[in-house]
Amino acid sequence: MSQRETWTMHHFSQAGSDVPGLLRKVAESIEDLGEVEVHDLILHQDICSEDENEYSITVYFGYPS
Template sequence: MPPQPQSWTIRHFSQANPEGPGQGSVPALLRRIADSIEQWPAGIEVQDVVLHSEVTADGDWWSATVYFHEPSL
């Protein structure tokens, strides 16, 4: 019998800077994401981070989606 492939469920969350002054700050967005990752109760293993930019009347508005899975206990 061939070995069974390992699998897990990938989850995600998205985050953005608040609309208005500072919405275009990539460093601020990355700090927010890092804080969210560190606050996850059981810890997470990040698989990918995708940055998105929306052009608004106030300039670029950055957001990101983090794809992750929770480690096996």
């Protein structure tokens, strides 16, 4: 049997009503974390009403070993 590797994945989510502003906010948060490896970004859209949407982005990241 091969040796099993383990590692820890971290994540955070942020929400906003406009995608460009949310992307800027997420980019700033990633920079504030320092040196990290971003593995995935997932954009979610919640339809609140016919005229209003709420967006959130979940960022999955790890610290370099």
